[in-house]
Amino acid sequence: MDVYTGTPISRLEIVESGGRRRFSDEAKLRIVEESYSGRRLGSATARKYGITRSQLNEWRDAARAGRFGPASRAGFVPAVIVPEVAAATGPLMANGSGRIEIVTANGRRVLVDRDVDVEALIRVVQALERLT
Incomplete structure (x- = not known):
């Protein structure tokens, strides 16, 4: 019979078994x-x-x-495409550019031109969503 007489084991490493994990x-x-x-x-x-x-x-x-x-x-809002009202004659429509209406989850509405600064728009929408 062999007896291990080397240095004592000072560290034990636990290796993941690869079993199924459960996430809530x-x-x-x-x-x-x-x-x-x-x-x-x-x-x-x-x-x-x-x-x-x-x-x-x-x-x-x-x-x-x-x-x-x-x-x-809560974070997913359905997109709805609606036809544009022909009678609308605002400054956005005068030059032929399109516009979009964004409705946040809490009901706030934002109308923007197609040439809007996207990063600024994201900041505005996020701020509106935080309002109660």
């Missing part, structure tokens, strides 16, 4: 929201949390469908 609906929703934030790519978010891109896309679809509860639809 709240955690899934938080990961989905992070994947849409800023300029972060979905693949980078998936890599950060150790999930596949396809899993993240399934979670995104589930969030859009509201399967993570009523809070999962």
Whole structure:
């Protein structure tokens, strides 16, 4: 019988077993929201949390469908295309440029010209969404 007489083991390393992990609906929703934030790519978010891109896309679809509860639809607003009123004769319509109406989740409305500064518009819409 051999007896180990070398140096004693001073460190024990635990290696992940690769078993299935479970995420709560709240955690899934938080990961989905992070994947849409800023300029972060979905693949980078998936890599950060150790999930596949396809899993993240399934979670995104589930969030859009509201399967993570009523809070999962809070960040997603349906887009509606409406015909422009022919009688409108404002300064935006006089030069032939188009305009868009944005309605935030809390009901605030913003009308902008197609030549709007997108970064400024994002800041304005985010500020309006924070208002109660």
